[in-house]
Amino acid sequence: MKKLVLFIVSFITWLILTWTVYLPSLLIGVGVSLIVSFWFADIFIRHPQNFFQIKRFLYLLLYIPIFIFYCIVANLDVAYRVLHPKLPIEPGIVKVKTELSTLTGRVALANSITLTPGTLTVELTDDGYLYVHWINVKAIDVEEATKMIVKKFEPILKEVFG
């Protein structure tokens, strides 16, 4: 099961990389994907049954435009702060809590936080806390900061990876 999931993922990656239906190329792709899936399936795939639930992919499709929107907002925000002559920043490291239980979900959340408005994940603890560097601290309290940073993504990520 784990091997099958990793085989599908790596073969799709190969297809996108080569973008051809030339037979020898496809055969090499199958061979390489088989080797990869036999060696690394136990390391990369933890919950193979989740891969076959269509609902998760639909939520992922919903998540991508939201993510791109916040990403562009983040960039304009940082660009404004960088170009402003007085450099209006109030940096600091705050602590936030996440309810995501799976490792993949937490990593996805941490990466999303890093790419969106003024925040950068510094540390991810085992008991579900994230330490986040914030370029313009608006709330020091754990609950307030969680509401402002995490809640934008958590509901959808919970559906995708939860």
Add this chain to the structure above:
Amino acid sequence: MNEAVVIAGKVLIFIGVIFDLLGCIGLVRLPDVYNRLQAATKCVTLGTCFILFGTFLAGGFLTKSILAIIFVVFSSPTAAHAIAHAAHRSKIKLWEKSVVDKYEEEKEKV
């Protein structure tokens, strides 16, 4: 039609270069390593994604650039997290006007 797609690709590459430039300006102007990482990861990731999507359009639908976008989006924040974590571990101080450092406080408690 084809012409229009190529022009759109070139415009996207131009926007991407501007974002990359902003990221570099941020890298020079911001005060400490954490703030600099903010500018470096955000602007440079989005700028690079714009450039790659521009090459996707201008180069006749090169699917390799889409794959490259996926890898950049995964690896860039992870690298930034690793650098920030390592910087904090090796006791690099935040900027003196920083508001709060919960991580330092929590570490002292432990």
